[in-house]
Amino acid sequence: MKAYAEADLVRAAAAGIRAPSLFNTQPWLFRLGGGAIEVLADPTRQLAVADRDGWAVRLACGAAVYNARLALAAAGTPAEVELSPGPAAPDVVARLTPGPERPPTYAEADLCAAIPRRYSNRAPFWPNPVPADSRARLREAARDEGAWLEMLVGMTALSGFAEIAQSADRVLRRDAGYRSEMMSWTHTDSAPDGVLVTAGAPVSEPQDLLPQRAHSDRRRAPGRDYEPEPLIGILGVTGDLPTDQIVAGQAMQKVLLTATDEGLAASMLSQPIEVPAARDQLRRSLGRSGVPQLALRFGYGQPGRPAPRRDVAEFLLPPRP
Known part of the structure; x- marks a missing residue:
């Protein structure tokens, strides 16, 4: 064998x-x-x-x-x-x-x-639309791994999602423990884990459609929209047991790698999943069976670089006896 x-x-x-x-x-x-x-x-x-x-x-x-x-x-x-x-x-x-x-x-x-x-590109994407064949390939990547990817089409769907995401983000920001935990994983200098300040999104402005995590204190020109009409996909699976979530993780990665292979930039929005009430609202708004596990944002953007990782030796356990 x-x-x-x-x-x-x-x-x-x-x-x-x-x-x-x-x-x-x-x-x-x-x-x-x-x-x-x-x-x-x-x-x-x-x-x-x-x-x-x-x-x-x-x-x-x-x-x-x-x-x-x-x-x-x-x-x-x-x-x-x-x-x-x-x-x-x-x-x-x-x-x-x-x-x-x-x-x-x-x-x-x-x-x-x-x-x-x-890598996760948290910067604003360019206005160039993602072609229909690229969107189809992303949806197919999710299906290949037993998941679905629902693309939000039109401002009505986007605005509804944005309202849910912003509400969830406000809930999380009100939690002092959550804010402290996020900042403990935000680094100003090079580190083998966590999120570098330079990789964070610009500070949110009142006119922004989508929420951003406060990993960065960078500001942009006043009045400039972050992205007026982003492409958002909601990734989901049939159930919500631990095994279902592992399946969703595999599908998420195939979608992200497919996006990379297509020359697309991507980032993840998990605030609507982290807040149970928001997640349930998102599930009902989609009008389909299954449980949403993550929101993903796709587009074309300024090239960046992958986040650091610890040395591979740190992740290896001794063989099972």
């Missing part, structure tokens, strides 16, 4: 740690055991206020699983994936076991090449 080796573990982990996470906490670990690669949640990296129930950790770990899958497939050793293997290993998000060897598909190679180039 074929088994993954140490080199496969390092390859999977090096790709996995490039996934996004709330406040760039990087809440994942990797372990080789019984010839399989396990992706685990790191409980020490779960946000005590912003992520009390672990939703953001599971979404981030799902994204890390997708990156690890891509890296293994690109190396010719695609994985069979078992999510949440069981109560005996509660921190194990997924177990990857070797499937039949085969050359990577062109799509796998392209998306794997996009992993080191993907």
Whole structure:
């Protein structure tokens, strides 16, 4: 029986740690055991206020699983994936076991090449519209991973979403513990985790349609709109169990890598998901079955650079005995 080796573990982990996470906490670990690669949640990296129930950790770990899958497939050793293997290993998000060897598909190679180039672009996007075929490819990427991506079309839908997002953001900003936690993960100097001030969005103005997290104190010219008509997609899955959230994380990552491969910029808006009442309002406004897990913003923007990561060795656990 074929088994993954140490080199496969390092390859999977090096790709996995490039996934996004709330406040760039990087809440994942990797372990080789019984010839399989396990992706685990790191409980020490779960946000005590912003992520009390672990939703953001599971979404981030799902994204890390997708990156690890891509890296293994690109190396010719695609994985069979078992999510949440069981109560005996509660921190194990997924177990990857070797499937039949085969050359990577062109799509796998392209998306794997996009992993080191993907990053969250929080700056204002240009007014250039995203073409219909690019939007279709993003929706297809979500479907491929068992999720749906609902694009908000027209100002009526956008305004309704913006109202929900702004209301959720006000709720979060009123929580002193939330503000303190966010600032503890905001850095003015280079750091291997968290969000750099220089990567934050400009300070929100009253006329802005969408809320922005206060990672930055940069201001822009008075009266200048952030984005008058952004492209917003709502990512959702059928249910809201922990496994559903891991599925959503994998779909999120495939959508983000597809956007990168399309030459698009993207960022995430999770405020309407973090506030339960806002999330329920968003679900009802969409008029479709399933549970929203994240809002994503797409467009064309000024090139930036990926956020820093800790050294891959810090994420590797000793093999399971």
